[in-house]
Amino acid sequence: GAVVSQHPSRVICKSGTSVKIECRSLDFQATTMFWYRQFPKKSLMLMATSNEGSKATYEQGVEKDKFLINHASLTLSTLTVTSAHPEDSSFYICSAIGLADYNEQFFGPGTRLTVL
């Protein structure tokens, strides 16, 4: 199957700093990438949809200025958590859809963010 990577896998930062998380499709071109957030022992919540070369579409309740998403190429999307606070601590997971099949999302391994 197709492979999606995320970097870093874990990050710890101080409150007030910004953190960038990368999501890459390694062996296919991703027309669309999605960003999800998962709290401990909770479900995944869709944060935003990212299409290459256009602005991301954010779900209701997700702060656009807090969670900046850039999809600069068909293999890379980035999520930047700006001015991070402890309540932003979570597990962030990206997924990608290829050109061939909209109905199969390939998930990255996730990034655990801890804000001190």
Next chain:
Amino acid sequence: AQTVTQSQPEMSVQEAETVTLSCTYDTSESDYYLFWYKQPPSRQMILVIRQEAYKQQNATENRFSVNFQKAAKSFSLKISDSQLGDAAMYFCAYRYSGGGADGLTFGKGTHLIIQP
């Protein structure tokens, strides 16, 4: 807006036995896909099985099968001959298929325990 409900926070089954995980959903759409994902302790999301709403035949993948009842908006997962490696969180998910590349709506998950 669509919702996905998993009413069983935790299920336990003896190894080699059969277990059924429940999922109901609510949507006003007629074109959609339903999925079951497995999330082991590694947190990597793994697609178990998917069902197109327009198909009456229930999907099967080896030991995994679904009971899709469209009128009742029910989508249960049956795992036969349970194995220790099946222990994980299982998430039911919905995706509208009429608008292009949409993200997934997940249920809250069911923690499956396999007893040796």
